[in-house]
Amino acid sequence: MAGFPPFRPRPPWWGGDLQTLRNMLVGRHPNLSPYPALDIRLSMRDGSGDVLAAALHAPAPASQVPASRPLAVLIHGLTGCQDSLYMLRSAAAFLAAGYPVLRLSLRGAGPSRPLCRFQYHAGRSDDLRDALLGLPAELTANGLMLVGYSLGGNMLLKFLADYGRDFPVLAAGSVSAPIDLAESSRRFLDRRNWLYHRWLLARMKEETLAGPADALTAEERKRVMQAATVLEFDDMHVAPRNGFAGAADYYAKCSALGFLPAIEVPALLIHAEDDPWIPSNAYNRALRAGNDRLTCLLAPGGGHVGFHDGTPVAWHDRCLLQFFEENLSG
16 A cells, blocks of 8 residues: 555445445446547457447546546456446546546447347456457557456456567556456355345346347346346356357456466556455465565455545546556656
């Protein structure tokens, strides 16, 4: 925590559960009208014909903000999309600081869903590579700042290890990323997480079944509907559809924890010790990864992609902005 502001929860949102749920209960959408969005489409290069949707925002006029800022690319989490509230709030914070912003909907998520036969998963770093390769050169001329939330954070960290050296990435950050997928999947099976688990599994099924009519076979649809847990969903659907032997194989090959030593760009890993969905044990192991390019920021509170502390800009966004500024000036 040295060098970063301390996290102090905003009353009455004490504890990881209330921090996690606050956006859903009382979250307000930020005003992005000063930064009109341009809808763009980014084709995948795997021959599937899938296309990702994204929203591109320019910051205020250069006379009001520092010029020549890198492009900030925001990557959502499981069952989210470019319009998730945390994505909109982060976009507002980065735009106000002078960064152009791209809000990306991953394969099969939100506005990308009707454009894709396949779907994102925790290790699909090739999709982020293809999306960035599809951007006009002028958008990346000043470099890239990448931010991933929850499952998108795991994908981002794997991307940094796989392809980070191939792009002008100046710095990156993850927020509440499940860097040990197996450990996170087991946590959802805890009795105290029963309501969370039921809600998330229902949304995963809804998202999967909402694609083009020919995207799934009859057998795949049957397995999706039969899955009684997130673990079963990953084992019966995500793994076989993406070439993994099962959930254990998928988790082992895609968990970001194993990729951290290979990351060569400055990366800030933000996590809350009271996150009800993702144990902090993996972050304690990440601290021992021996990679001085990584900074692990473990707050005692904040929940899952919560970090509500009573300020207009969420605590995790302020920390990301501070980290990016330090790496721009350094």
